[in-house]
Amino acid sequence: MQNSLEPLSELKPTWLGRFRIINTLEMIQDLIVISLCIGLFCFMVLQLREMFFSLLPPLNFQEVTADILFLLILVELFRLLIIYLQEKRISIGVAVEVSIVSVLREVIVKGVLETEWIQILATGGFLLVLAVILLVRVWIPPTFEGINPERRITQRYKWIQTPHPHTDSVEISSPN
Numbered sequence: 001m002q003n004s005l006e007p008l009s010e011l012k013p014t015w016l017g018r019f020r021i022i023n024t025l026e027m028i029q030d031l032i033v034i035s036l037c038i039g040l041f042c043f044m045v046l047q048l049r050e051m052f053f054s055l056l057p058p059l060n061f062q063e064v065t066a067d068i069l070f071l072l073i074l075v076e077l078f079r080l081l082i083i084y085l086q087e088k089r090i091s092i093g094v095a096v097e098v099s100i101v102s103v104l105r106e107v108i109v110k111g112v113l114e115t116e117w118i119q120i121l122a123t124g125g126f127l128l129v130l131a132v133i134l135l136v137r138v139w140i141p142p143t144f145e146g147i148n149p150e151r152r153i154t155q156r157y158k159w160i161q162t163p164h165p166h167t168d169s170v171e172i173s174s175p176n
Helices: 008-054 061-087 092-110 117-139 149-160
Strands: 161-163 170-172
Touching (some): 008 061, 061 092, 092 117
């Protein structure tokens, strides 16, 4: 009792339909990320304007520092979105860096002397964990070395079925 395999011509519409759906969803996701980039960029321009107004006398050093650090956080988030658009992945290093700058901003804005010791201890522990994540990330074998594994799989599906130019037959080709 052998199981009969479906002919390749019957599989073609299923694969093509699935491929179109995946491409459409990826395109919609890219549009969402692009709209986030545009919104974040506009918000950065508004925040930059606010920062320049906070530089006018009377000068509040704590407020200016908080504005500068907040602008740096926004720039790093923008960079994270750009990396996602280019490589279709979230950069762990950039995400951890954004977290570190965000925590330090809160400590600076609130003031170390006005913060309870238990909160300082928890913040120090959190920063230590983030630093360990940055260090461990160096030793983890890279998943993405300029080549996205998911992109390679998608290309393999593209190359599985190549229509022959003179007939309706399908020719199997390899991605290499």
